[in-house]
Amino acid sequence: MDTAEAGYDDVIGWFERVSEKACKVQSQTLRRILELNSGVEYLRKWLGTANVEEMDDYSLETLFTSLVPIVSHADLDPYIQRIADGETSPLLTQEPITVLSLSSGTTEGRQKYVPFTRHSSQTTLQIFRLSAAYRSRVYPIREGGRILEFIYAGKEFKTVGGLTVGTATTHYYASKEFKTKQEKTKSFTCSPQEVISGGEFGQCTYCHLLLGLHYSSQVEFVASAFSYTIVQAFSFFEETWREICADIKEGNLSSRITLPKMRKAVLALIRPNPSLASQIEEICTELESNLGWFGLVPKLWPNAKYISSIMTGSMLPYLKKLRHYGGGLPLVCADYGSTESWIGVNVDPHLPPEDVSFAVIPTFSYFEFIPLYRRQNQQDGDFIEEKPVPLSQVKLGQEYELVLTTFTGLYRYRLGDVVEVTGFHKGTPKLSFIYRRKLILTINIDKNTEKDLQRVVDKASQLLSQTTKAEVVDFTSHADVTASPGRYIIYWEIRGEAEDNALEECCREMDAGFVDYGYIVSRRMNSIGPLELRVVERGTFGKVAEKCVGKCGGLNQFKTPRCTTNSVMLNILDDSTVKKFRSSAYD
Numbered sequence: 354m355d356t357a358e359a360g361y362d363d364v365i366g367w368f369e370r371v372s373e374k375a376c377k378v379q380s381q382t383l384r385r386i387l388e389l390n391s392g393v394e395y396l397r398k399w400l401g402t403a404n405v406e407e408m409d410d411y412s413l414e415t416l417f418t419s420l421v422p423i424v425s426h427a428d429l430d431p432y433i434q435r436i437a438d439g440e441t442s443p444l445l446t447q448e449p450i451t452v453l454s455l456s457s458g459t460t461e462g463r464q465k466y467v468p469f470t471r472h473s474s475q476t477t478l479q480i481f482r483l484s485a486a487y488r489s490r491v492y493p494i495r496e497g498g499r500i501l502e503f504i505y506a507g508k509e510f511k512t513v514g515g516l517t518v519g520t521a522t523t524h525y526y527a528s529k530e531f532k533t534k535q536e537k538t539k540s541f542t543c544s545p546q547e548v549i550s551g552g553e554f555g556q557c558t559y560c561h562l563l564l565g566l567h568y569s570s571q572v573e574f575v576a577s578a579f580s581y582t583i584v585q586a587f588s589f590f591e592e593t594w595r596e597i598c599a600d601i602k603e604g605n606l607s608s609r610i611t612l613p614k615m616r617k618a619v620l621a622l623i624r625p626n627p628s629l630a631s632q633i634e635e636i637c638t639e640l641e642s643n644l645g646w647f648g649l650v651p652k653l654w655p656n657a658k659y660i661s662s663i664m665t666g667s668m669l670p671y672l673k674k675l676r677h678y679g680g681g682l683p684l685v686c687a688d689y690g691s692t693e694s695w696i697g698v699n700v701d702p703h704l705p706p707e708d709v710s711f712a713v714i715p716t717f718s719y720f721e722f723i724p725l726y727r728r729q730n731q732q733d734g735d736f737i738e739e740k741p742v743p744l745s746q747v748k749l750g751q752e753y754e755l756v757l758t759t760f761t762g763l764y765r766y767r768l769g770d771v772v773e774v775t776g777f778h779k780g781t782p783k784l785s786f787i788y789r790r791k792l793i794l795t796i797n798i799d800k801n802t803e804k805d806l807q808r809v810v811d812k813a814s815q816l817l818s819q820t821t822k823a824e825v826v827d828f829t830s831h832a833d834v835t836a837s838p839g840r841y842i843i844y845w846e847i848r849g850e851a852e853d854n855a856l857e858e859c860c861r862e863m864d865a866g867f868v869d870y871g872y873i874v875s876r877r878m879n880s881i882g883p884l885e886l887r888v889v890e891r892g893t894f895g896k897v898a899e900k901c902v903g904k905c906g907g908l909n910q911f912k913t914p915r916c917t918t919n920s921v922m923l924n925i926l927d928d929s930t931v932k933k934f935r936s937s938a939y940d
């Protein structure tokens with residue numbers, strides 16, 4: 354029986370087996386990683402010439418966790434740089450690394466590269482099949498149907514040493530596993546490769562929507578990697594639906610699509626369809642005039658069973674709008690992972706995003722958990738940490754930071770994510786995502802810490818003092834997710850006189866200064882809008898301090914929060930704003 358159903362039973366059966374004995378499987382996973390890589394320079398440095406093959410599981414785990422240190426990306430970065438520069442001796446993995454992925458966040462203000470291997474694409478295929486299997490149990494879909502998928506491959510480039518660099522999703526969409534996933538799950542993306550890899554948000558989204566409507570009766574569900582993309586795509590649709598309708602009617606393609614390969618590929622798929630066009634026109638007129646676009650998805654895609662994407666964590670602010678467009682369709686949370694490794698699968702697709710957690714897949718990486726305890730009256734959101742524990746010792750209700758040892762050459766690597774154990778699936782923990790540690794600014798896939806912000810503000814304030822007679826006295830920031838698209842706002846209080854063009858330049862400098870790849874890509878695609886610099890009148894931060902001290906303790910302990918969502922504080926800042934500048938960095 355070669356149906357998706359049969360494949361689903363196999364993959365669920367496999368996962369149930371490995372979850373039942375998750376602790377044992379974790380030991381085996383560590384053993385496999387170490388046996389494959391014990392000769393590499395990094396591991397030899399810590400483990401010497403220990404014969405890992407001869408050790409029992411317990412001794413191996415003890416040796417590994419006692420000798421290999423817990424690290425962050427910065428510690429592994431010199432090795433990754435040597436790989437990027439073309440060094441071919443085994444540094445982190447025995448298998449040569451030929452591709453690097455850009456992970457979100459930065460290391461000392463530089464972009465973060467992590468190794469990408471065949472294992473990365475294979476685990477992506479495996480988790481996508483697994484979660485498709487769990488979804489199909491709750492929301493069965495028709496085999497051979499289509500997915501309206503808002504997916505975008507970014508650009509790739511080469512390092513000095515000739516290695517290919519791109520985001521993990523870009524590598525995945527270009528891999529054979531992406532095709533295999535469609536075949537195995539018997540669900541096919543509406544858009545061809547030329548649209549997915551077009552690289553220009555407006556043009557790609559237009560074609561995704563056009564083809565989604567072209568195949569509308571076949572569309573079984575709507576998906577994207579992160580849910581903000583779906584929200585953005587549909588708000589773009591509110592502006593462009595007439596143009597899309599005209600194209601469907603005539604089998605034509607708007608002149609806004611200028612990329613030749615994309616034009617050719619889309620034109621080859623569509624043909625004039627006046628009856629579909631008039632149906633869509635009727636629905637959209639009603640949606641626009643009477644419904645405020647509520648229920649857009651089920652009205653235009655009547656066979657869609659659900660919407661699926663990552664909706665947790667920094668995606669929560671987009672839920673309201675997603676529910677509005679979804680008009681009651683189930684929202685199914687996609688899985689939990691990172692460029693470094695996939696982590697957990699959603700085994701409860703019926704749960705709403707607010708309640709979802711992810712069952713750890715014990716074969717993908719070796720996971721450790723740093724117990725975290727919140728400080729009383731904590732101001733900076735930081736925790737007291739304890740010694741890391743293995744998966745076998747995690748406790749229900751406890752918060753942890755995740756540490757990964759991967760098949761791709763990361764050993765005891767702090768991911769920075771804070772998770773809570775909310776239950777168990779057989780023997781494997783279920784984690785709910787709390788947040789990325791130290792992260793302050795995020796709109797969608799961008800991740801900037803206080804350090805990143807401090808760095809860009811430092812540079813821009815240096816520029817200010819070099820070009821004017823003014824200086825920055827205090828600052829804070831806010832990720833404005835209510836705007837469409839969302840954007841960063843940075844508030845400055847300055848002393849002295851500064852001309853507008855100098856401040857404009859500072860604003861540009863800050864926008865261009867965030868080097869987190871998630872931010873750069875989102876800015877280029879305009880899924881994050883131009884950064885805004887707001888200059889507040891003198892004394893504003895004093896007022897903020899007074900207000901906060903009134904609520905939370907002594908003035909000598911007060912520190913201006915470098916990012917705020919506090920409405921009282923934002924009101925003071927906005928009421929005191931005297932000038933606003935909008936960055937032209939990505940115009």
Ligand code: AMP
Nearest residue numbers: 456457665666688689690691692786789
């Ligand atoms: P990246 O390294 O750019 O692939 O981003 C990975 C990060 O995105 C993770 O470490 C999390 O912080 C966040 N993330 C990924 N999946 C989820 C999810 N299902 N829910 C919430 N946050 C997620």
